[in-house]
Amino acid sequence: MTVITNKNDVTAIRPELEEADSQGLTDFLNLSLSDMRAWFENHGERTFRADQVFQWIHRKRVLSFEGMTNLSKDLRQKLNESAILRAPQIETVQESADGTRKYQLRTYDDFMIECVFIPNASAAGRNTLCISSQVGCAMGCRFCATAAIKLKRNLGAGEIVAQLYTVLNDLEQNGYELDKTKPHAQHVIANLVYMGMGEPLHNVDNVIRSIRLIGADDGLNYAARRITVSTSGLVKNMLRLGEETDAQLAVSLNATTDDTRSEIMPVNRKWQIKDLLDACRSFPLKAGRRVTFEYVMLAGINDSDEDARRLIRLMKGLKSKINLIPFNPHPLSPYERPSAERVAVFQRLVADAGFSVFVRTTRGDDIDAACGMLGGEKLEGAREQELVNISLSDAS
Ligand code: SF4
Numbered sequence: 139m140t141v142i143t144n145k146n147d148v149t150a151i152r153p154e155l156e157e158a159d160s161q162g163l164t165d166f167l168n169l170s171l172s173d174m175r176a177w178f179e180n181h182g183e184r185t186f187r188a189d190q191v192f193q194w195i196h197r198k199r200v201l202s203f204e205g206m207t208n209l210s211k212d213l214r215q216k217l218n219e220s221a222i223l224r225a226p227q228i229e230t231v232q233e234s235a236d237g238t239r240k241y242q243l244r245t246y247d248d249f250m251i252e253c254v255f256i257p258n259a260s261a262a263g264r265n266t267l268c269i270s271s272q273v274g275c276a277m278g279c280r281f282c283a284t285a286a287i288k289l290k291r292n293l294g295a296g297e298i299v300a301q302l303y304t305v306l307n308d309l310e311q312n313g314y315e316l317d318k319t320k321p322h323a324q325h326v327i328a329n330l331v332y333m334g335m336g337e338p339l340h341n342v343d344n345v346i347r348s349i350r351l352i353g354a355d356d357g358l359n360y361a362a363r364r365i366t367v368s369t370s371g372l373v374k375n376m377l378r379l380g381e382e383t384d385a386q387l388a389v390s391l392n393a394t395t396d397d398t399r400s401e402i403m404p405v406n407r408k409w410q411i412k413d414l415l416d417a418c419r420s421f422p423l424k425a426g427r428r429v430t431f432e433y434v435m436l437a438g439i440n441d442s443d444e445d446a447r448r449l450i451r452l453m454k455g456l457k458s459k460i461n462l463i464p465f466n467p468h469p470l471s472p473y474e475r476p477s478a479e480r481v482a483v484f485q486r487l488v489a490d491a492g493f494s495v496f497v498r499t500t501r502g503d504d505i506d507a508a509c510g511m512l513g514g515e516k517l518e519g520a521r522e523q524e525l526v527n528i529s530l531s532d533a534s
Pocket of ligand 1: 275277278279282285334336337369370
C-alpha cells in the first residue's frame with residue numbers, strides 16, 4: 139500500500155528526530171514548527187515562542203540562540219542548556235575564476251562536507267546551489283570522487299537545510315543583495331540541486347524532511363519545484379520522492395547498456411536500466427515537467443555513435459531533458475574526457491532525433507567543484523600524490 143502524505147506537512151514523516159541526544163540536547167534545526175511548539179509546551183513555555191524561534195532559524199537564517207534577540211535572556215539560556223543547532227561550520231571557501239564558490243563545511247562531529255554555489259552571469263539571479271545529502275557515498279560510481287570517501291553517515295535534515303542558509307549568509311556578507319521582503323530567497327538561488335556528496339535517495343527521510351523545512355511557510359517558503367533531487371538509480375525510493383514532495387527528479391544515467399552501466403555504476407547490478415526507466419515512467423510528473431537525465435561522457439566508454447542511437451531508443455516515450463556532462467578528469471578515477479568534437483557529434487545525433495539535449499558547461503573545475511569532483515580531503519590527498527608522482531617522474 140502506498141501512503142500519500144500531505145506534501146506540506148513536515149510532521150507526516152517522523153523519524154526519531156525529536157528525541158534529545160545522549161547529552162540531553164534536541165537539535166532544533168531538525169524540528170518542524172509543530173515539533174517545536176510541542177517542545178516548548180513540554181518545557182513549560184508559551185508556544186508562540188516556538189514560532190519566533192522557527193522564524194529565526196528558517197527565515198532569518200540565524201543559527202545560534204544568542205542571535206535571537208527578541209527572546210529573553212533566560213529563555214536563551216534555557217535553550218542553550220537543552221537544545222542545540224547543529225549547523226555545519228564553514229571551514230574554507232574557494233572561489234573559481236568563473237565565480238563558482240566551493241564551501242567546505244565541518245559537521246559537529248568533525249566530518250567535512252561540500253556544497254557549491256554556481257552563479258549565472260548571463261541571467262541575473264539564475265544562480266544554482268548544489269548541496270550534499272550524506273558524508274561520502276555508498277554507491278561507488280567509478281567516475282566520482284565522493285565514492286572514494288565511502289559512506290560515513292547520513293546528514294540530518296537540519297544539516298542539509300543549514301547548507302542553504304549558511305551559503306545565503308555568506309553571499310550576503312560578500313555583497314549579494316538579499317531582499318528581506320522576499321523570504322523565499324529564490325531571487326538569489328533560483329535552483330537548489332541535491333547533487334553534491336551522497337545519494338539523496340539513500341537518505342530519503344531526511345531529504346524529504348529538508349525539502350519541507352526549506353519550503354515551510356514560516357521559513358524561506360522555497361518552492362519545491364525549484365529543487366532538483368538527483369539519483370544514481372535507487373529505484374525503491376524514487377516513487378516516494380514524487381509522492382511526498384513536489385521536487386524535480388534527475389537521474390544519473392551515464393550508459394546505454396547494462397554491461398557498461400554496471401561497470402561504472404554498481405547500483406545497476408541491482409536495478410538495471412529497464413527497471414530505472416520503468417520507475418521514471420511511474421514517477422508522478424506534474425504537467426509540463428520532464429525528468430532530467432544526466433549523462434557523464436567518458437571517452438571510449440559511453441560516447442560512441444552507437445551509444446547515442448541506443449540513448450535515443452531508451453528515451454522514447456519518456457518526458458525527458460538530457461544533460462551531457464563531459465567528464466572532469468581527477469586522480470580518483472581512471473576515465474578521460476571525450477574531445478569537444480565527439481561531444482558535439484553525440485549531441486547532434488540525439489538532438490536530430492527530436493530530444494532536448496544540452497551540453498553542461500564545466501564550472502569550477504579549477505577548484506575541484508565541478509560535477510563528480512566533490513571528494514574533499516581524499517581528492518586533495520590524491521592531487522598531492524599526483525603532484526609528487528609528476529615531480530618524481532620529471533626528476534627521473
Ligand atoms: S555520483 Fe553520486 S551516487 Fe555516485 S558515488 Fe558519486 S555521489 Fe554517490
